[in-house]
Amino acid sequence: MKLATLRTPSGSHHPAVALDDGESYLLLDVAWRTFTGTEPTHLRTMLSVIDGGDTARSQIEDVLRAAPSEARLDGADARLLPPLPEPRQIRDYGCFPDHFRNARARRDGVPPDAVTLPPIMLERPLYYLVNRLTLAGDGDDIAWPTYSRVRDYELEFACILARGGRDIPASTAEDHIFGFTIFNDFSARDTQAEEIASGLGMSKGKDFDRSNSFGPWIVTADEVGDPYRLDMVARINGEEVSRGNTASMHHRFADLIAFTSTSTTVHPGEILCSGTVATGCGLETGRYLQPGDTIELDVTGIGTLRNTVVS
Incomplete structure (x- = not known):
């Protein structure tokens, strides 16, 4: 799995899964809200993904399977940030x-x-x-x-x-x-x-x-x-x-x-x-x-x- 942090055209920052080597991205926090109707606990930032351990990994796999179209971003519209913007x-x-x-x-x-x-x-x-x-x-x-x-x-x-x-x-x-x-x-x-x-x-x-x-x-x-x-x-x-x-x-x-x-x-x-x-x-x-x-x-x-x- 390739995990990125990116900025969208609106200026918002999101942890994301890179699909097809960056041809598109699944915005993890947006996908979780769309999939569950609740705010993400472990998918808000890359650091929270890491801290979330196996639970976060399971949530990522859940939203990948659901793959809501609203949470996908074309790679041409993504600006990649350091993948872990706030390392400890x-x-x-x-x-x-x-x-x-x-x-x-x-x-x-x-x-x-x-x-x-x-x-x-x-x-x-x-x-x-x-x-x-x-x-x-x-x-x-x-x-x-x-x-x-x-x-x-x-x-x-x-x-x-x-x-x-x-x-x-x-x-x-x-x-x-x-x-x-x-x-x-x-x-x-x-x-x-x-x-x-x-x-x-x-x-x-x-x-x-x-x-x-x-x-x-x-x-x-x-x-x-x-x-x-x-x-x-x-x-x-x-x-x-x-x-x-x-x-x-x-x-x-x-x-x-x-x-x-x-x-x-x-x-x-x-x-x-x-x-x-x-x-x-x-x-x-x-x-x-x-x-x-x-x-x-x-x-x-x-x-x-x-x-x-x-x-």
């Missing part, structure tokens, strides 16, 4: 070691296999917290910050938690996954380099309006199947510039959930991002974005996330 938390990890090897090799002018990563990067799925208020969705323009001239994309995907918990064992952690989406971690590389050199970590290099793009929708875990056999491709203005596969993840989502929940409670509606796949950004390849460029990220079985960078 976002964390971004470093699950692909070759991304770091490639980036450091390019910086230092050495072959990637000559780069030795700090052991902690392979031992633990380290992460940083992402600004959950600076989101973009499929089709949104990204207005680049005035303080930066080096515009980069990052080819990532992410899982959304269905259930929370604390000290979750890796052996059962994947039971906590609601679904998957695509993530583009836009990065002001010149600013980021200055900030990292300070020893204080990242700040405005990652934190500006619409710097965190998700979409086009959330594909539920049962539909994705094995998330570690997915091709990941990036294109700039239609030209392929990056290609990888989720099989190369060193730390997998079960590892992320287990590590993050150690002595820390995680919650449904949190987003855990994979980090950049190898070759998945300009920092590795030297191909950066220019004003007017459209960047497309494609992940098998999930879809394509498109954004255009504007000055």
Whole structure:
């Protein structure tokens, strides 16, 4: 099942099921009112769908079977928003070691296999917290910050938690996954380099309006199947510039959930991002974005996330 959040021509926002890869949408809250004559409890927003668990899933299946025509919207009339517009938390990890090897090799002018990563990067799925208020969705323009001239994309995907918990064992952690989406971690590389050199970590290099793009929708875990056999491709203005596969993840989502929940409670509606796949950004390849460029990220079985960078 592909679940989206969209804005209709009237300006109202709705959680929806994408039908035929976005040819049309079933507005879940409208469908529930039409089907039952009552206000929806679990189908008001994407976060309430996640919180509703099995009950919400059953209600979605009910309205899909009934499929009231009043609740359908043509895809051409829908404006996709971030599929989870109000995540409870976002964390971004470093699950692909070759991304770091490639980036450091390019910086230092050495072959990637000559780069030795700090052991902690392979031992633990380290992460940083992402600004959950600076989101973009499929089709949104990204207005680049005035303080930066080096515009980069990052080819990532992410899982959304269905259930929370604390000290979750890796052996059962994947039971906590609601679904998957695509993530583009836009990065002001010149600013980021200055900030990292300070020893204080990242700040405005990652934190500006619409710097965190998700979409086009959330594909539920049962539909994705094995998330570690997915091709990941990036294109700039239609030209392929990056290609990888989720099989190369060193730390997998079960590892992320287990590590993050150690002595820390995680919650449904949190987003855990994979980090950049190898070759998945300009920092590795030297191909950066220019004003007017459209960047497309494609992940098998999930879809394509498109954004255009504007000055």
